[in-house]
Amino acid sequence: MTLIMAGWLITSPDEIPREKYGVRVLGNTVVDVGPNQNLMKNYPDDVVVDAKEHIVLPGFVNAHTHLYGVLAHGIPVDNPPADFWEFLKDYWWPKIEDSLDKEMIAAATTWACIEMLQSGTTTFYDILEAPNSLPGGLLTERNIVKNSGLRGILSFEATERSGEKAALMGVEENIALHEISKSDELISGMMCLHTTFTCSKDFIHETHLKAKKVGLGLHVHCNEGQYEGIWCEDRYGLRPLEIYEDLGVTNSKFIASQCVHLSEEEKLIIQKNKVNVTHMPLANCEVGGGIAPIPELRDLGVVIGLGSDGYINDFYEVMRGAFFVHKARLQDPGVMQAEAVLEMATIGGAKALGLENVGKIQEGFSADLQIIDARFPTPITEENLIEQVVLWRSARHVSDVMIAGEWQVRDNQILGIDVEQARTTLHLQAKRLWEK
Known part of the structure; x- marks a missing residue:
């Protein structure tokens, strides 16, 4: 069981972003969403991920x-x-x-x-x-x-x-x-x-x-x-x-x-x-x-x-x-x-794409989410957060990615793929293609 304690949580584009809200993940599924303090109180034995200077939003x-x-x-x-x-x-x-x-x-x-x-x-x-x-x-x-x-x-x-x-x-x-x-x-x-x-x-x-x-x-x-x-x-x-x-x-x-x-x-x-x-x-x-x-x-x-x-x-x-x-x-x-x-x-x-229980952070949905840097140079509010994210974030601000309850990116590092080896291999194969 994992508790992700966010500075801000965007559960869905049609819902108001929540400050100091978090997510509980059990297996591959989101099982609870609520204020950080409530989650900590209700699930004291869970593994805690501190994302208080970050935004958690759907993948x-x-x-x-x-x-x-x-x-x-x-x-x-x-x-x-x-x-x-x-x-x-x-x-x-x-x-x-x-x-x-x-x-x-x-x-x-x-x-x-x-x-x-x-x-x-x-x-x-x-x-x-x-x-x-x-x-x-x-x-x-x-x-x-x-x-x-x-x-x-x-x-x-x-x-x-x-x-x-x-x-x-x-x-x-x-x-x-x-x-x-x-x-x-x-x-x-x-x-x-x-x-x-x-x-x-x-x-x-x-x-x-x-x-x-x-x-x-x-x-x-x-x-x-x-x-x-x-x-x-x-x-x-x-x-x-x-x-x-x-x-x-x-x-x-x-x-x-x-x-x-x-x-x-x-x-x-x-x-x-x-x-x-x-x-x-x-x-x-x-x-x-x-x-x-x-x-x-x-x-x-x-x-x-x-x-x-x-x-x-x-x-x-x-x-x-x-x-x-x-x-x-x-x-x-x-x-x-x-x-x-x-x-x-x-x-x-x-x-x-016909997918059910994907695309939101909500109870019963797959635990597919990303954690991004919330340190904007201007203040964050409920009213401006989504626009701040769309206009002024990029791949370099993504620190962690979870898919179906499993971390695939942690602390800016992709798990399970050798990035430099992949870069070298792609370079060689692209050269083969270009020379055809």
Whole structure:
């Protein structure tokens, strides 16, 4: 039994932060939350963690990432792509995804797990696309994630762009991961397809049925750039989400990531069918894709999670991206307040991924939390604490991370991973990739 005595406690973005409140953890679960003095009185024999100069808050849920993306950080590009379609066909597919092997995937997964732990992320959803790693690429990733202690939902992005055989192997890879992870508390699976312009209607429908049969949710990239919508209208006379709705795949277990270029009808399809959305503010800017209409979707009651997209994994930076870009797009400083951003980064992401009892510090929830430095240069109040955290904290302020009741970061040190060895290995594998 562990008592964490906090200077400030944020249990959830929709609740008032509490000063001198703490958390009791028993096994993998939060079993009590209350004033520090009450917890000390009620549980005198528990192990006490003194966090009185710190803030305790829920661990982040990175609802969309590509762990292998760290291999491309800093890669030289002779001719920058002119748009998102060129980014895919001339750069990302041939130079990154089609060149990945299992050694590269293992090195990238290890380093991405380090970056996530360092910034307070406790749960993530990953999409691997590496056709030349099949079969077994996703299982390689699983073994690394298991060792890290992170809660991971893993998937392989099935696509027909590499041919029918590779597409079917991608689907089977997801089912295999699901089967071996059924009893795993921290590792689980998801069915994943790429887009309407790399997957035929028949393949989408058949994959949906396979996912439904084994109880998996379905994730797709959707309207990340303008290309997909134009392509669908030219080929089918419909927008991407209209196609998915016609195929019967839009429901509460369907995740549409990106959703940058949506028609008004597509927004209503998302609302009506309870489709979950994941938002990647920094990555969308990096590829020139645009800025998703997230405030508008929130007004419609859509469940939205936040993701790094494998670009910048410091989730504090991702939150700041979400906080700022919508104010600029709408020219309205009142939209996307800090509480809304933190909600997407925690309980919103958990809901989007279909996770129960994750994303809050509350009795009965998994003990997934982070401890960060509370020594701001200006005073903390109940009213300003969440904004202070979103705007002026970063990975360097995270001292401790607990996942399912187990410490994975203590006193700024990641437990169970040799960080310097991981750095050296990633450097070697990135060099291999860049030289291909």
